[in-house]
Amino acid sequence: MSSISKVSPTTTTTSNPSKGDTPIDLNIPDNYVSYTLKNTKPLPPVTWSNLHNEINWLSTFFLTVPPLVGTIGACFVTLRWETFVWSVTYYFLTGLGITAGYHRLWAHRSYNASLPAQYALAVLGAGSLQGSIKWWSRGHRAHHRYTDTDLDPYNAHKGFWYSHLGWMLIKPRRKPGVADVSDLSKNPVVKWQHKHYLALVLIMGFILPSVVAWLGWGDAKGGFIYAGVLRLVFVHHSTFCVNSLAHWLGETPFDDKHTPRDHMITAFVTIGEGYHNFHHQFPMDYRNAIKWYQYDPTKWTIWALSRLGLASHLKASRVFPDNEVRKGQLTMQLKRLRETQEKLAWPSDSNDLPVISWDSFQEQSLKRPLILISGFIHDVSNFIEEHPGGAHLLIKFIGKDATTAFFGGVYDHSNAAHNLLAMKRVGVLHGGHPHGLDDNAIPPSQRLKIARYNELGSGFGSSTAYSESEEGFADKF
Numbered sequence: 001m002s003s004i005s006k007v008s009p010t011t012t013t014t015s016n017p018s019k020g021d022t023p024i025d026l027n028i029p030d031n032y033v034s035y036t037l038k039n040t041k042p043l044p045p046v047t048w049s050n051l052h053n054e055i056n057w058l059s060t061f062f063l064t065v066p067p068l069v070g071t072i073g074a075c076f077v078t079l080r081w082e083t084f085v086w087s088v089t090y091y092f093l094t095g096l097g098i099t100a101g102y103h104r105l106w107a108h109r110s111y112n113a114s115l116p117a118q119y120a121l122a123v124l125g126a127g128s129l130q131g132s133i134k135w136w137s138r139g140h141r142a143h144h145r146y147t148d149t150d151l152d153p154y155n156a157h158k159g160f161w162y163s164h165l166g167w168m169l170i171k172p173r174r175k176p177g178v179a180d181v182s183d184l185s186k187n188p189v190v191k192w193q194h195k196h197y198l199a200l201v202l203i204m205g206f207i208l209p210s211v212v213a214w215l216g217w218g219d220a221k222g223g224f225i226y227a228g229v230l231r232l233v234f235v236h237h238s239t240f241c242v243n244s245l246a247h248w249l250g251e252t253p254f255d256d257k258h259t260p261r262d263h264m265i266t267a268f269v270t271i272g273e274g275y276h277n278f279h280h281q282f283p284m285d286y287r288n289a290i291k292w293y294q295y296d297p298t299k300w301t302i303w304a305l306s307r308l309g310l311a312s313h314l315k316a317s318r319v320f321p322d323n324e325v326r327k328g329q330l331t332m333q334l335k336r337l338r339e340t341q342e343k344l345a346w347p348s349d350s351n352d353l354p355v356i357s358w359d360s361f362q363e364q365s366l367k368r369p370l371i372l373i374s375g376f377i378h379d380v381s382n383f384i385e386e387h388p389g390g391a392h393l394l395i396k397f398i399g400k401d402a403t404t405a406f407f408g409g410v411y412d413h414s415n416a417a418h419n420l421l422a423m424k425r426v427g428v429l430h431g432g433h434p435h436g437l438d439d440n441a442i443p444p445s446q447r448l449k450i451a452r453y454n455e456l457g458s459g460f461g462s463s464t465a466y467s468e469s470e471e472g473f474a475d476k477f
C-alpha cells in the first residue's frame with residue numbers, strides 16, 4: 001500500500017496546489033496508459049553492477065533496521081504482560097490509522113470523518129511510518145487505477161516480494177500513473193500532517209509507546225522495543241500484505257480480470273483488508289468484508305465512529321446495490337461452471353451428424369447394432385453386453401425405433417442413461433428428427449447450459465433483436 005521512503009514533506013507530492021482546483025488528470029490523453037507506457041522510458045533494470053545507485057537507502061534503512069533492533073532488543077529486554085497487552089493494542093490503533101484513515105477515509109473517501117476523528121487517524125497513521133497521507137493516497141489511487149500495469153507502483157505481476165517490499169527498496173523504474181489528489185491538497189488535517197510528519201513519526205512511532213509503558217508500569221525499555229520498534233515491524237508487514245498476499249492468495253468471487261483476491265488469512269493479518277477482490281471492485285465502499293461473520297475490524301471501527309457521531313456518510317450498499325454485488329458473484333460462478341462444462345465431452349449436435357434415410361438405416365443395421373431413439377440413430381455396439389436390463393432388450397430394437405420403450409414404455413431410463421445414450425449418436429433419421437424443444441431429444445445434461453451471449457443466436461440481445469424492435473417502434477408512427 002505504501003512506502004516509508006518519502007518522509008520529507010517537500011518531496012512527497014506531484015500535484016501543485018498553486019495550480020488551483022484543476023484536477024491533475026483532467027487533460028490526459030484518452031489512451032493515457034498505453035501512450036505513457038509507449039512514450040516514456042523506464043529506468044534501466046537493476047543489476048548487480050548498478051544496484052548501489054538504485055537502492056532507496058532511506059526506505060531500506062526503515063525496513064531493515066527496526067526488525068534488527070527489535071530482535072536484538074527482545075533478547076535483552078524481558079517482555080512483561082502489561083507491555084504485551086499495550087503493544088498489541090497499539091498495533092491495532094496505529095494499524096487502524098492506516099486502514100480506517102489513510103486507506104478508507106483519505107485514499108477512497110468511503111465516508112466522512114469529523115475533525116477530531118481525522119486528527120486522531122492522521123496521528124495514529126503517522127505512528128505506522130508509511131509516509132504522509134497525501135503521498136500514500138496518491139500511490140494507492142494509482143494502484144487502483146492502473147492495477148497490474150507498470151503504472152501501478154506495486155504491480156503484483158512483478159512478483160510477491162516486489163509488491164510486498166521490493167518496490168520500496170529500489171528506486172521505482174517508472175513514476176506511478178497520474179492520480180488526482182487535489183481534494184487532499186485542500187484538506188487541513190492532511191496538510192497539517194504533511195507539515196509535521198517527521199515530528200509525528202518520532203512521537204507516535206517511538207516516544208509515546210515508551211512513555212505509556214514507563215509511566216504506566218515502569219517499563220520504558222520494554223515500551224520502546226515491543227510497543228515501539230517491534231510493533232512497527234508488525235504494522236509494516238501487515239500493510240504490505242495487502243499489496244502482496246491480497247493479490248496472491250484466495251478466491252476471485254467478483255472479478256478475475258486482475259490479481260486482487262479474497263482470503264480470510266489475509267483479513268486476519270491486515271486488520272480486515274483481506275477481501276481485496278471485493279475492494280478493487282467497490283473501492284468506495286467503507287467495507288471490505290460484506291458478510292457480518294467475516295473479519296473486518298476496520299469496518300467495525302468506522303461503524304462505531306458513526307454511532308458516536310464522529311463519522312458519517314458511510315458509503316455501502318446505497319451506492320453499490322446488493323443486486324450489483326450479487327451480479328458480480330454470479331458472473332464468476334457462471335465462468336467457473338463454463339470451465340467445467342468445457343472440460344467434458346458432449347454428444348454430437350444434429351447439425352454435425354449425417355442425415356440417414358430409413359432404408360439406409362435398415363441396411364446399416366444389418367452390419368452393426370443401430371437403434372433409433374428420438375430421431376437420433378445410435379450405435380450401441382460397445383454397450384450391448386453392459387446394458388443393465390440385459391443384451392436381449394437392445395438386440396430386440398436393432399433397426400427399430402425404441403423411443404417409447406426407452407422413455408418409460410419398457411423402462412423409464414435415468415438421466416445418466418439418457419446422457420450416455422446421447423454420446424452414442426451416429427446419425428439423424430431423415431424426416432425423423434423431432435423438434436428441438438422436445439425434451440426427449442435433449443439429454444438432461446444439456447437442458448441447462450452456460451452459453452456466451454453471442455452463442456445464443458438471434459433474438460437474444462443481438463443486433464437482429466435490436467433492429468426488430470426498432471422496426472416495431474417505427475411502425476407506431
Ligand SMILES: [Zn+2]
Nearest residue numbers: 242243260276
Ligand atoms: Zn490492491
Ligand SMILES: [Zn+2]
Nearest residue numbers: 140144279283
Ligand atoms: Zn484501496
